[in-house]
Amino acid sequence: MNMSYKEYGQLVKKMSPGSPIYKTFPLAFLIGGTICSVGEALRLWLSSMNMSKEECGIWVSVILIFITAVLTGFGVFHKIAKFGGAGTFVPITGFANAVVSPALEFQTEGFILGVSSKMFIIAGPVIVYGTIAAMASGTICYIINCLGGNI
Amino acid sequence: MEIAISLLKAFCVGGLICVVGQILLDYTKLTPARILVGFVVLGVFLGTIGIYKPVVEFAGAGATVPLTGFGYLLSEGVSQAVKTQGLVGILKGGLCAGAAGISAAILFGILVALIFKPKKK
Amino acid sequence: MKNKRGVICFKNPPSILGYAAVAGDMEANGPLKGKFDKVFQGDMDGEKSFEKAESKMQLFAAKQALKKAGLSPDEIDIAFAGDLLNQCIGTNYGLRELNIPFAGIYGACSTMAESILIGSVFVSSGYVSKSIAVTSSHFCASERQFRFPLEYGGQRPLTAQWTATAAGAVVLGKQNEGKVNVKAACVGEIIDYQIKDMNNMGAAMAPAAVNTITKFFKSTKTQAEDYDMILTGDLGQVGSAILSQIMDKEGYPLKGKHSDCGLLLFDRQRQDVHSGGSGCGCSAAVLCADVLKRLETGKLKRVLFIATGALMSPTANQQGESIPGVAHLIFLEGNIGHGNCD
Numbered sequence: 001m002n003m004s005y006k007e008y009g010q011l012v013k014k015m016s017p018g019s020p021i022y023k024t025f026p027l028a029f030l031i032g033g034t035i036c037s038v039g040e041a042l043r044l045w046l047s048s049m050n051m052s053k054e055e056c057g058i059w060v061s062v063i064l065i066f067i068t069a070v071l072t073g074f075g076v077f078h079k080i081a082k083f084g085g086a087g088t089f090v091p092i093t094g095f096a097n098a099v100v101s102p103a104l105e106f107q108t109e110g111f112i113l114g115v116s117s118k119m120f121i122i123a124g125p126v127i128v129y130g131t132i133a134a135m136a137s138g139t140i141c142y143i144i145n146c147l148g149g150n151i
Numbered sequence: 152m153e154i155a156i157s158l159l160k161a162f163c164v165g166g167l168i169c170v171v172g173q174i175l176l177d178y179t180k181l182t183p184a185r186i187l188v189g190f191v192v193l194g195v196f197l198g199t200i201g202i203y204k205p206v207v208e209f210a211g212a213g214a215t216v217p218l219t220g221f222g223y224l225l226s227e228g229v230s231q232a233v234k235t236q237g238l239v240g241i242l243k244g245g246l247c248a249g250a251a252g253i254s255a256a257i258l259f260g261i262l263v264a265l266i267f268k269p270k271k272k
Numbered sequence: 273m274k275n276k277r278g279v280i281c282f283k284n285p286p287s288i289l290g291y292a293a294v295a296g297d298m299e300a301n302g303p304l305k306g307k308f309d310k311v312f313q314g315d316m317d318g319e320k321s322f323e324k325a326e327s328k329m330q331l332f333a334a335k336q337a338l339k340k341a342g343l344s345p346d347e348i349d350i351a352f353a354g355d356l357l358n359q360c361i362g363t364n365y366g367l368r369e370l371n372i373p374f375a376g377i378y379g380a381c382s383t384m385a386e387s388i389l390i391g392s393v394f395v396s397s398g399y400v401s402k403s404i405a406v407t408s409s410h411f412c413a414s415e416r417q418f419r420f421p422l423e424y425g426g427q428r429p430l431t432a433q434w435t436a437t438a439a440g441a442v443v444l445g446k447q448n449e450g451k452v453n454v455k456a457a458c459v460g461e462i463i464d465y466q467i468k469d470m471n472n473m474g475a476a477m478a479p480a481a482v483n484t485i486t487k488f489f490k491s492t493k494t495q496a497e498d499y500d501m502i503l504t505g506d507l508g509q510v511g512s513a514i515l516s517q518i519m520d521k522e523g524y525p526l527k528g529k530h531s532d533c534g535l536l537l538f539d540r541q542r543q544d545v546h547s548g549g550s551g552c553g554c555s556a557a558v559l560c561a562d563v564l565k566r567l568e569t570g571k572l573k574r575v576l577f578i579a580t581g582a583l584m585s586p587t588a589n590q591q592g593e594s595i596p597g598v599a600h601l602i603f604l605e606g607n608i609g610h611g612n613c614d
Contacts, residue, residue: 001486012472033169090217104264122187130225138232
């Protein structure tokens with residue numbers, strides 16, 4: 001075949017259909033927006049019951065995680081995610097699905113080496129780098145505090 | 152009316168953050184896992200330099216529900232912990248703030264694995 | 273013609289004595305509806321895991337092919353078989369109970385052509401009198417091994433292909449014992465055009481198909497017109513388009529003779545498979561459910577079957593490696609046909 005890797009790469013690019021962004025962008029906006037407004041509705045409802053701001057935030061996350069877990073269990077979540085794309089995986093629902101879906105899938109390998117160890121194959125990096133970033137952020141705060149500043 | 156405006160703000164801001172994720176997904180070779188990591192780290196960063204807080208005050212859940220909000224939560228937690236506990240706060244603050252979400256995901260993950268069976272796409 | 277560089281013209285072309293195809297319910301609702309020997313219901317068909325379900329499919333395909341050939345397992349001298357799963361567990365557990373001397377092979381999605389090819393060489397050489405070639409793939413079992421958990425909400429790009437849940441088996445015997453002969457074959461080279469996208473396997477495999485087909489055409493001094501059908505394994509829509517464009521450039525246009533198993537197994541308009549089907553079971557099922565029947569009845573006479581495999585490893589891919597491709601060719605001719613390849 002008379003073709004350099006580069007030429008072939010260009011041919012592949014030309015022949016490969018791209019994502020239909022006229023569909024994916026509006027859907028990500030709509031579905032992501034809807035999930036966030038559900039969160040907002042929950043937050044308003046909880047704060048009307050005299051909950052503190054912090055508690056409200058926690059319960060909103062927990063409820064959304066719970067809903068995602070149930071939808072993942074019934075095999076519905078990935079059908080919504082197929083349309084939602086980033087609209088479903090960027091909100092906390094995506095994190096929850098990333099934990100619940102391998103847990104569900106790897107039950108055939110048992111609860112120790114299957115469910116619990118595979119639980120973090122996708123979500124693990126989020127926790128690891130989130131924690132590292134938070135520690136970096138904390139270090140900066142600490143230094144500023146020591147210098148007498150306030151952040 | 153006030154409620155409607157809050158919901159609309161959350162919808163627009165949350166939706167836009169998701170569209171940024173979709174742009175990364177469609178135009179780069181980044182996998183969802185990498186995009187999620189990027190969003191959380193970005194959230195921590197924006198939280199630390201104080202940009203994210205006004206967004207949260209404006210959009211409520213529209214800013215806290217996306218994973219950037221999770222990052223913001225970690226940065227808030229760690230900065231509070233450093234203030235009250237000093238050096239130890241650097242180690243404790245982030246995970247403590249995220250603990251509820253992570254624990255909930257673990258709990259529901261185990262429960263779902265106990266109850267349901269995996270199915271085809 | 274001399275047999276060299278992987279091109280083999282059989283002096284005593286082995287023939288196909290029996291064959292069988294099984295499929296999952298989604299595959300069985302595609303364009304080949306009603307042509308499978310058995311349809312497996314649900315993702316597990318009553319088994320405890322997807323892997324066990326795959327083994328069950330493979331065992332059924334092997335038994336059914338033997339039954340149609342009128343043979344029992346102890347009349348078979350050797351089995352060449354494989355699948356996509358790590359350590360080929362679909363095959364190892366599937367064929368365990370048959371007690372046929374077994375040589376496992378791995379050729380990714382090219383396994384059906386590879387196993388028929390090796391079996392043919394063994395039979396043609398006279399060292400064995402009957403062999404069986406078996407392969408399978410299972411969507412759920414592959415997806416969890418190569419990509420993400422099934423319930424994980426990700427978007428599949430349009431270039432991605434859908435691993436077929438299917439299995440196929442072919443029993444080979446001496447010349448003219450069956451109605452279809454394996455006249456010639458071509459063992460493919462590992463061809464790598466530096467494609468790294470796990471979601472564009474068709475593009476990774478197309479250069480291998482080009483290499484094998486042009487090599488075979490050159491060696492046998494034939495071209496597309498000399499065949500009724502040039503059937504590639506599972507290039508899908510993207511890979512097929514690339515193949516026909518490059519074949520035109522190479523001076524061997526396929527002139528409407530080309531079909532692709534990945535496009536024949538599923539209806540892309542109706543079924544959500546994006547670029548088409550893939551997996552060893554895909555080409556195996558299309559061959560055994562449809563093409564062999566048409567060769568037997570004389571509706572097709574001369575068919576080139578080129579199963580393509582993307583030799584993809586998640587480990588190598590994560591280490592930054594590209595995805596090499598391989599394509600093995602077998603030339604099938606119905607008994608009512610004519611002509612030799614040399």
